[in-house]
Amino acid sequence: MSSVVVYNLVKTYAGGDRRATDGVSLEVADGEFLVLVGPSGCGKTTLLRMVAGLETPDSGTVSIGGRDVTYLPPRQRGLSMVFQSYAIFPHMKVRQNIGFGLTMRKVPRDEFDRRVKRAAELLHLEEYLDRYPAQLSGGQRQRVAVARAIVVDAAVLLMDEPLSNLDALLRLQFRAELKRIVGQLGTTTLYVTHDQAEAMSLGDRVAVMRDGRVAQLGAPLAVYDRPADRFVGGFLGSPPMNFLTARVGGGALAVGDASLQAPDHLSTWEGRDVVVGVRAENIQVATEPAAGWVPARIEVVEPTGAALLLTVRLADEQLKVQAPATFPAAPDARVHLRAEPAALRFYDPESGLALDA
Ligand SMILES: Nc1ncnc2c1ncn2[C@@H]1O[C@H](COP(=O)(O)OP(=O)(O)OP(=O)(O)O)[C@@H](O)[C@H]1O
Ligand SMILES: [Mg+2]
Structure with missing residues (x-):
């Protein structure tokens, strides 16, 4: 031993x-x-x-x-x-x-x-x-x-x-x-x-x-x-986990004009802000709008060889999105984003600690 x-x-x-x-x-x-x-x-x-x-x-x-x-x-x-x-x-x-x-x-x-x-x-x-x-x-x-x-x-x-x-x-x-x-x-x-x-x-x-x-x-x-916590999410992974501030209200999460479905366990946060954490590879990106997808604008396109790393702007937030290498991306282009609800993590904006489901 x-x-x-x-x-x-x-x-x-x-x-x-x-x-x-x-x-x-x-x-x-x-x-x-x-x-x-x-x-x-x-x-x-x-x-x-x-x-x-x-x-x-x-x-x-x-x-x-x-x-x-x-x-x-x-x-x-x-x-x-x-x-x-x-x-x-x-x-x-x-x-x-x-x-x-x-x-x-x-x-x-x-x-x-x-x-x-x-x-x-x-x-x-x-x-x-x-x-x-x-x-x-x-x-x-x-x-x-x-x-x-x-x-x-x-x-x-x-x-x-x-x-x-x-x-x-x-x-x-x-x-x-x-x-x-x-x-x-x-x-x-x-x-x-x-x-x-x-x-x-x-x-x-x-x-x-x-x-x-x-x-x-x-x-x-x-x-x-x-x-x-946010520190760990920001330290592990390249790029680091994305964090956006969202307001909880009526079963939804508002990020700027965009709205996402809020999980049940956030009901105690009604009317308050939470931090949403999501990894670049868990965000899907499309050129055309569709129900439930959120509009955003591409700021930077970085080819990594195997994929494209996009920096996009969504309301006041900037986030990193991993797109397929073949995705037709260009700076300033409008795109539409979506994330699987199961891939979203939630953090307390004050303490940075994960809000458990
Ligand atoms: N011999 C020493 N005397 C005084 N302070 C020290 C000494 N060695 C380390 N420290 C301090 O203790 C803290 C931890 O240092 P440590 O060397 O364990 O960090 P580390 O995580 O190994 O960092 P790094 O990744 O840079 O090697 C630091 O604030 C450092 O300045
Ligand atoms: Mg050391």
């Missing part, structure tokens, strides 16, 4: 004016890949460093495999780490870099060779074992750092933005590789990124953090589909 349980972790740095983590609780199940995602400064690295034992919390606990490790030094926690600055040793060949943790543990020669070979195979580094890091590309060096972390077969793997030094294409390739490797190993993994697409693609579950707290934790698609 190597679950990781974090309970109510609070950390304020000396000289810091606010809490870097403000009572974070979460559980990474045995063998699970959990991604911590959130904007810069929200406390991801701080949380990871407390799990690693590199930082001591003001209060709260960290347990690994059912054992309280809150005050144990890093080497007694049975974990392995990859950091953003991957810090491989320039004077050592790839073989010695990958096997560093094994050397430290005085693993016998034949076992060293076997394990380094396996890690190198997993990361497609076999042909580079006798090179020095300076003779590798950035992506290869990053793979060496990951190989070095997995070779020790730790029960828990911690990774802080391990792909951050790669260009966009390499990042995409290595992301898929990493998913394959960690899936194969079945290691309990806590992975930090500020890249929402990376979080969605890698995580069994994602924890979206904001201001030192977990805003929402769940399966990537569940969080994407039902953001618990």
Whole structure:
């Protein structure tokens, strides 16, 4: 068993004016890949460093495999780490870099060779074992750092933005590789990124953090589909979720002159404004009007290759709409929009929290 349980972790740095983590609780199940995602400064690295034992919390606990490790030094926690600055040793060949943790543990020669070979195979580094890091590309060096972390077969793997030094294409390739490797190993993994697409693609579950707290934790698609608040909806997804203000009245939602059917659970909001959230891909667009469709005007047309991303104006609101690549779109053209009622989400305009059905 190597679950990781974090309970109510609070950390304020000396000289810091606010809490870097403000009572974070979460559980990474045995063998699970959990991604911590959130904007810069929200406390991801701080949380990871407390799990690693590199930082001591003001209060709260960290347990690994059912054992309280809150005050144990890093080497007694049975974990392995990859950091953003991957810090491989320039004077050592790839073989010695990958096997560093094994050397430290005085693993016998034949076992060293076997394990380094396996890690190198997993990361497609076999042909580079006798090179020095300076003779590798950035992506290869990053793979060496990951190989070095997995070779020790730790029960828990911690990774802080391990792909951050790669260009966009390499990042995409290595992301898929990493998913394959960690899936194969079945290691309990806590992975930090500020890249929402990376979080969605890698995580069994994602924890979206904001201001030192977990805003929402769940399966990537569940969080994407039902953001618990406006922050999460605006952070996950590209483009972010659209938000429009609508007035509830007589069973309808008014956005400017347009009217949508209001779900029953909004009856308590009669006469007040709510925020409607809807994803770009859940809005249909047509050139001709039809009953129940809402007129809007195209402002910007951006081809993404697979689709068109339209910026449209509806009353006072601007929203992003995903149209088929073949849609005849032009700036200033009038179009008609519709969304499946089931795809609409509703938020409290004051607190930003989801209004549950
Ligand atoms: N050593 C430190 N001393 C003082 N304040 C710190 C220290 N490290 C982090 N902080 C502060 O704690 C907060 C959380 O920082 P942290 O590094 O955990 O954020 P992060 O989510 O990892 O951000 P990023 O995505 O930029 O890496 C920030 O406000 C940061 O300025
Ligand atoms: Mg960080």
